[in-house]
Amino acid sequence: MSVQSFELLILGSSAATPTANRNPTAQLLNIAERFFLIDCGEGTQMQMRKYKARFQSINHVFISHLHGDHFYGLPGFLASMHLLGRKNELTIYGPKELEEIINLLHKHSDTYLNYPLKFVYTQNLTKQLIFEDEKVEVYSLPLKHRIATTGYLFKEKPLPRNIDKYKLEKLNVSFAEIHKLKLGLDAIDNNGNTIKNIDLTIDPPNSRSYAFCSDTKFFEELAQDIKDVDLLYHESTFLEEKKDRAKQTFHSTAKQAAEMAVLANTKKLLLGHFSARYGNLEEFLNEAKSIYPNTELATEGQLFSL
Amino acid sequence: MSVQSFELLILGSSAATPTANRNPTAQLLNIAERFFLIDCGEGTQMQMRKYKARFQSINHVFISHLHGDHFYGLPGFLASMHLLGRKNELTIYGPKELEEIINLLHKHSDTYLNYPLKFVYTQNLTKQLIFEDEKVEVYSLPLKHRIATTGYLFKEKPLPRNIDKYKLEKLNVSFAEIHKLKLGLDAIDNNGNTIKNIDLTIDPPNSRSYAFCSDTKFFEELAQDIKDVDLLYHESTFLEEKKDRAKQTFHSTAKQAAEMAVLANTKKLLLGHFSARYGNLEEFLNEAKSIYPNTELATEGQLFSL
Numbered sequence: 001m002s003v004q005s006f007e008l009l010i011l012g013s014s015a016a017t018p019t020a021n022r023n024p025t026a027q028l029l030n031i032a033e034r035f036f037l038i039d040c041g042e043g044t045q046m047q048m049r050k051y052k053a054r055f056q057s058i059n060h061v062f063i064s065h066l067h068g069d070h071f072y073g074l075p076g077f078l079a080s081m082h083l084l085g086r087k088n089e090l091t092i093y094g095p096k097e098l099e100e101i102i103n104l105l106h107k108h109s110d111t112y113l114n115y116p117l118k119f120v121y122t123q124n125l126t127k128q129l130i131f132e133d134e135k136v137e138v139y140s141l142p143l144k145h146r147i148a149t150t151g152y153l154f155k156e157k158p159l160p161r162n163i164d165k166y167k168l169e170k171l172n173v174s175f176a177e178i179h180k181l182k183l184g185l186d187a188i189d190n191n192g193n194t195i196k197n198i199d200l201t202i203d204p205p206n207s208r209s210y211a212f213c214s215d216t217k218f219f220e221e222l223a224q225d226i227k228d229v230d231l232l233y234h235e236s237t238f239l240e241e242k243k244d245r246a247k248q249t250f251h252s253t254a255k256q257a258a259e260m261a262v263l264a265n266t267k268k269l270l271l272g273h274f275s276a277r278y279g280n281l282e283e284f285l286n287e288a289k290s291i292y293p294n295t296e297l298a299t300e301g302q303l304f305s306l
Numbered sequence: 307m308s309v310q311s312f313e314l315l316i317l318g319s320s321a322a323t324p325t326a327n328r329n330p331t332a333q334l335l336n337i338a339e340r341f342f343l344i345d346c347g348e349g350t351q352m353q354m355r356k357y358k359a360r361f362q363s364i365n366h367v368f369i370s371h372l373h374g375d376h377f378y379g380l381p382g383f384l385a386s387m388h389l390l391g392r393k394n395e396l397t398i399y400g401p402k403e404l405e406e407i408i409n410l411l412h413k414h415s416d417t418y419l420n421y422p423l424k425f426v427y428t429q430n431l432t433k434q435l436i437f438e439d440e441k442v443e444v445y446s447l448p449l450k451h452r453i454a455t456t457g458y459l460f461k462e463k464p465l466p467r468n469i470d471k472y473k474l475e476k477l478n479v480s481f482a483e484i485h486k487l488k489l490g491l492d493a494i495d496n497n498g499n500t501i502k503n504i505d506l507t508i509d510p511p512n513s514r515s516y517a518f519c520s521d522t523k524f525f526e527e528l529a530q531d532i533k534d535v536d537l538l539y540h541e542s543t544f545l546e547e548k549k550d551r552a553k554q555t556f557h558s559t560a561k562q563a564a565e566m567a568v569l570a571n572t573k574k575l576l577l578g579h580f581s582a583r584y585g586n587l588e589e590f591l592n593e594a595k596s597i598y599p600n601t602e603l604a605t606e607g608q609l610f611s612l
Binding site for chain 2: 016017018019020023024042043045046049050066067068069072073075076079080083084095097098100101104105108109110111146147
């Protein structure tokens with residue numbers, strides 16, 4: 001278990017029309033105290049209050065596409081951040097038309113945000129690195145939906161090597177030299193002797209990754225872009241009995257989501273974006289588990305820690 | 307008590323930023339089975355589900371102004387009506403820029419609604435009749451806020467006269483002649499005798515009215531436009547202690563709302579649009595009641611029947 005956090009909070013699990021219990025798509029991912037909001041359907045800010053999410057800690061918002069159930073909560077979220085005193089820059093990743101929409105809303109409400117808003121435009125032609133800092137990388141992924149849509153892949157960068165404390169105690173090494181060991185370099189002890197990195201360190205935990213894939217029809221090529229991901233969220237708007245409806249609307253079934261989890265060699269699958277026609281979601285779980293056992297439902301308030 | 311319904315359901319009582327318990331502004335008014343949605347803040351469609359409001363019965367939506375907390379729920383509401391199979395025309399009353407916003411959202415999501423959407427533009431210069439049918443009239447009212455804003459006044463048309471059934475039983479009158487009596491005309495009985503309307507009918511109940519006034523600063527001239535209204539909803543974003551803040555932001559205090567209720571000679575006052583800074587709303591009630599006793603809080607789920 002890593003000391004660095006890697007947690008996903010589900011804020012909405014519904015497809016296009018919300019139900020009494022299910023909100024449209026939104027998720028909050030925390031990697032190493034970077035808070036990434038992924039999609040922002042109507043009511044997301046209320047869901048964040050309900051689940052006591054850290055509102056102002058979010059500096060990056062990722063919008064998959066411009067169907068309303070994936071971003072109609074964004075304008076209100078931006079306004080509330082402003083009214084609650086935000087000063088820090090916020091970056092929005094999404095289709096370039098989103099900037100036009102936000103600008104028009106702000107123009108007609110005579111709104112001038114108190115914080116800088118930056119847009120990074122996504123394209124859905126190739127996998128692209130769109131964010132990077134010292135601990136995390138984020139890629140956009142082309143999906144296949146009725147309008148231009150991207151998924152997102154969040155990856156921890158390789159964690160620093162762990163020092164073997166028992167062995168270190170027996171040596172006489174300065175802090176500066178210990179830092180070199182953490183970076184994977186050899187060090188020199190206070191007697192001038194070289195310490196080989198391999199002799200004093202142990203491998204760090206594996207870097208973890210999360211792929212968000214909504215909305216999309218099933219297509220095999222996606223598996224290459226998310227190969228070996230630890231946690232996969234894949235939309236399952238329908239059950240397999242509505243396979244034709246899924247195909248027609250460029251959505252997926254629970255069975256297809258499970259097939260993608262197998263193809264991509266993921267460690268765990270989350271299902272979401274359930275059509276309002278389904279009251280009981282157990283059938284989604286059963287259908288997917290028959291193909292890929294390590295499956296869970298990504299429903300409101302669920303927290304998944306890696 | 308009239309047999310014709312006149313009911314107001316509160317869907318949201320919050321000012322600009324929603325809280326854990328308070329949603330942004332939205333109200334559903336039912337006069338004689340005409341369902342009027344008044345403002346449509348973020349999450350209104352979920353609130354309608356929560357309170358089992360008749361979603362598809364709404365044919366008229368009135369938007370006061372283009373601050374997000376009064377209409378960010380509208381695009382999702384329009385989309386859900388479409389997805390749930392609506393075919394009937396829907397009319398939206400509001401600033402003309404609202405049509406530009408909705409059109410842009412539909413363009414970028416490649417949305418073509420299955421039902422006709424009609425816009426009626428409001429202006430905030432004079433009181434104007436904007437809707438009328440055989441039972442109801444709706445007027446827009448100029449308010450004074452930071453951007454162009456209108457209130458709305460909903461009025462029953464005069465109800466038909468009631469026939470005095472005991473007197474009617476003793477006479478011999480055809481159905482056609484009874485209908486004339488209901489309309490206030492004289493009738494002729496089957497013997498050819500004239501029956502004076504006043505002798506066979508009693509006055510109908512008074513026509514009822516509701517005024518929605520949000521958002522606005524206090525200004526005396528408003529009282530003329532809503533004179534003698536039965537039910538007044540007047541925003542009270544702040545308590546009197548924040549009078550300066552109210553003035554600066556073109557909002558009202560609970561005291562000012564009560565003063566308007568007195569000036570306009572209304573029968574009942576509802577307070578709403580409470581700033582998120584206030585947890586306990588009892589102080590709003592106390593402040594207003596000291597000036598105008600028949601005051602209530604318009605909080606989520608409350609139903610007010612006239």
